[in-house]
Amino acid sequence: MIELARAFNAMVRYQQAERLDSWVAAAKDTALAGFADGLVRDLAAIRAALSLSWSTxxxxxxxxxxxxxxxxxxxxxxxxxxxxxxxxxx
Structure with a gap:
């Protein structure tokens, strides 16, 4: 689970949207499943946040x-x- 958390941190920090699907699939069977389900509910927005350079x-x-x-x-x-x-x- 620690490795998944670190992978998520790196994915967000370096804006690696292409890794999102594999991360969600890996997190489904762990304690992070609820968090992953929340990401799936708004997947388009998460992808946009990871791929666009805009920031608020x-x-x-x-x-x-x-x-x-x-x-x-x-x-x-x-x-x-x-x-x-x-x-x-x-």
């Missing part, structure tokens, strides 16, 4: 940062102040 990492980082600012305000102000703090940080 920078957008997700900005969203996470904005949520952090919002949490620190904890309901003490309205949208105007949140907007000001987000634009000020940018």
């Amino acid at each position: 990492g920078s957008v997700e980082g900005q969203i996470s940062y904005m949520k952090t600012i919002k949490r620190t305000m904890s309901g003490r102000a309205k949208f105007d102040l949140l907007r000001h703090r987000v634009l000020e940080a940018a």
Whole structure:
């Protein structure tokens, strides 16, 4: 199972979509079967993620940062102040 986990990590890290089918087949009879079934349910999206160079990492980082600012305000102000703090940080 450790080897399967390492193989999955390498497959994602180096975007090797061609290895996905064989990895899912190998994982079917292990403790990773539930995870593999989840991948099969959305196989087209997983293949696209492994083969395309697009990434939403920078957008997700900005969203996470904005949520952090919002949490620190904890309901003490309205949208105007949140907007000001987000634009000020940018």
